[in-house]
Amino acid sequence: MNKVLMSGNFIICEAAIRAGCRFYAGYPITPQNEIPEYMAEHMRKAEGGIFIQSESEIVAINMIAGASAAGLRAMTSSSSPGISLKQEGISSMAACELPGVVVNIMRGGPGLGNIRPSQGDYFQATRGGGHGDYRTIVLAPATCQELADLTMAAFDLADKYRNPVMILADGMMGQMMEPVTFKKPKPRIYNKKFMLQGAGSGKSKFIRGLILDPIDMEEHNWKLARKYEVISKKEPRHEEYNINNAKMIIVAYGTAARIAKGAIKRLQNNGMNIGLFRPVTLWPFPEQQLRSLSAKVKNYLVFEMSTGQMLEDIRLALQGYADIRFHGRPGGAVPTPAELANVIARIYERTVK
Amino acid sequence: MIVKTIFSGFGGQGVLMMGVSLAHSGMNKGFHVTYLPAYGAEMRGGTANCTVAIADEEIASPVASEPNFLVAMNSPSLFSFQNKVIVEGTIFLNSSITNDRPHRHDVKVFCIPCSDIAQDLGNIRVANIIMMGAFIKVTGIVTSEIYLNSLESIMGSRKKSLAEINRKAFAAGFDYLKNQQG
Numbered sequence: 001m002n003k004v005l006m007s008g009n010f011i012i013c014e015a016a017i018r019a020g021c022r023f024y025a026g027y028p029i030t031p032q033n034e035i036p037e038y039m040a041e042h043m044r045k046a047e048g049g050i051f052i053q054s055e056s057e058i059v060a061i062n063m064i065a066g067a068s069a070a071g072l073r074a075m076t077s078s079s080s081p082g083i084s085l086k087q088e089g090i091s092s093m094a095a096c097e098l099p100g101v102v103v104n105i106m107r108g109g110p111g112l113g114n115i116r117p118s119q120g121d122y123f124q125a126t127r128g129g130g131h132g133d134y135r136t137i138v139l140a141p142a143t144c145q146e147l148a149d150l151t152m153a154a155f156d157l158a159d160k161y162r163n164p165v166m167i168l169a170d171g172m173m174g175q176m177m178e179p180v181t182f183k184k185p186k187p188r189i190y191n192k193k194f195m196l197q198g199a200g201s202g203k204s205k206f207i208r209g210l211i212l213d214p215i216d217m218e219e220h221n222w223k224l225a226r227k228y229e230v231i232s233k234k235e236p237r238h239e240e241y242n243i244n245n246a247k248m249i250i251v252a253y254g255t256a257a258r259i260a261k262g263a264i265k266r267l268q269n270n271g272m273n274i275g276l277f278r279p280v281t282l283w284p285f286p287e288q289q290l291r292s293l294s295a296k297v298k299n300y301l302v303f304e305m306s307t308g309q310m311l312e313d314i315r316l317a318l319q320g321y322a323d324i325r326f327h328g329r330p331g332g333a334v335p336t337p338a339e340l341a342n343v344i345a346r347i348y349e350r351t352v353k
Numbered sequence: 354m355i356v357k358t359i360f361s362g363f364g365g366q367g368v369l370m371m372g373v374s375l376a377h378s379g380m381n382k383g384f385h386v387t388y389l390p391a392y393g394a395e396m397r398g399g400t401a402n403c404t405v406a407i408a409d410e411e412i413a414s415p416v417a418s419e420p421n422f423l424v425a426m427n428s429p430s431l432f433s434f435q436n437k438v439i440v441e442g443t444i445f446l447n448s449s450i451t452n453d454r455p456h457r458h459d460v461k462v463f464c465i466p467c468s469d470i471a472q473d474l475g476n477i478r479v480a481n482i483i484m485m486g487a488f489i490k491v492t493g494i495v496t497s498e499i500y501l502n503s504l505e506s507i508m509g510s511r512k513k514s515l516a517e518i519n520r521k522a523f524a525a526g527f528d529y530l531k532n533q534q535g
Contacts, residue, residue: 005373005376005377005380005386005388030392030393031392115392115393116393171392172389172415172416175389175390175392176389176390176415177373177376177386177387177388177389178386178387178388178415179380179385179386258413258414258415258416259414259416261413261414262413262414262416262418263414264413265413266418334416336416336417336418337413337416337418339418
């Protein structure tokens with residue numbers, strides 16, 4: 001298959017269209033503007049494809065909820081402040097068990113913040129973000145190839161569990177270019193009984209999130225909870241790098257993991273044995289997989305482009321099993337691998353030797 | 354082998370195009386490549402820069418700590434990035450519009466009057482391709498043929514008329530250094 005050089009934002013779109021996404025709604029915000037740009041041009045070339053620039057982020061998320069209820073594969077995208085606006089809709093989709101893909105190309109926050117790459121939306125993404133007892137599956141790509149593969153996987157997972165799936169990347173992933181190969185998407189498996197396409201002469205169906213009877217609502221909550229438990233068991237994904245013989249392990253995801261890997265390679269030349277544990281799914285977090293490493297390695301350094309959010313999940317996984325340290329660069333600052341290597345080397349010297 | 358290059362200049366000088374075309378030709382030669390633009394509220398006349406990494410192995414970080422090459426299309430770019438360049442690295446300078454020279458003595462410097470040569474060719478917009486001619490000549494990351502073919506495939510059918518002037522511009526930059534050294 002042919003390799004093409006594309007920017008991350010374009011790759012997400014192309015992968016989505018190839019995976020059968022036929023409805024996109026979104027509202028512009030940097031650094032993800034290339035997503036609606038590409039969708040505007042290419043969605044109409046896809047058979048039955050619909051592109052809408054909505055009047056707001058809130059409308060966009062509700063439009064994809066509608067398209068999803070009607071049986072289409074649907075996607076919306078935004079960046080941090082815009083994703084905050086979508087939370088009510090995401091909660092509603094989770095309640096109604098509607099599949100859909102939400103792309104968050106994170107920027108510096110809180111508030112309007114800035115437009116530089118950041119990882120400050122980890123809590124919002126992995127804890128649900130909106131109100132109520134629900135979860136969203138969160139995928140965190142670190143390469144352009146993974147952007148393509150995980151976008152396709154996002155649609156499959158959304159259908160499989162009838163739940164919104166978030167792709168959590170940042171401005172750097174969205175803007176950078178790398179060669180990418182688009183794999184053949186899997187055929188869609190989604191039961192027609194979940195689609196509202198007009199009852200005709202048959203029995204009428206409805207999809208709703210408003211369940212006034214508390215006993216019924218409790219039952220619905222437990223039903224969702226059981227689904228999330230299955231996801232937690234079956235879907236965690238992670239990548240390990242240089243784990244064998246490692247004396248210390250860096251835990252990082254997305255862009256931060258790329259920079260960490262660069263730093264680790266630099267330090268290898270100085271005789272430091274450092275590994276990388278990179279969660280690919282942020283929810284479900286690969287907790288067991290990380291904990292099992294603590295039998296061999298006792299020193300962990302968490303690196304995030306935030307003040308320490310994934311850190312809490314790592315504490316849940318490792319507290320009492322290993323030493324955990326943290327280094328963060330919030331607000332849109334992206335360190336070079338050399339800068340990070342200096343930080344790692346200092347901690348390595350103090351803790352390992 | 355991993356080679357990192359920072360391209361920098363004014364918005365409108367085709368700085369990002371230089372990076373894209375180099376990344377594209379690196380890919381076509383079978384290398385791993387990453388291209389990272391500095392994005393933001395940029396505009397024509399503002400600042401623009403991008404980083405391209407080319408390697409024969411997986412590229413960990415697209416962010417360059419110490420680039421091997423710096424292509425500075427104006428003075429501010431030279432001052433912003435000259436200290437990042439690796440020891441014994443190389444700086445390419447558009448000497449038409451900058452009288453400043455790098456203050457470092459541990460790097461090689463090539464001064465190419467790209468804007469003047471472009472004006473002589475009758476199209477100021479090809480200054481970036483002239484620079485690429487000199488860049489490819491010195492670095493030899495890819496052959497001229499691979500570079501020019503990649504450039505044409507990026508430009509696509511929309512700008513086929515530009516292919517000829519681009520080839521001329523590339524040759525002018527390539528030969529400028531040949532004449533200097535010969």
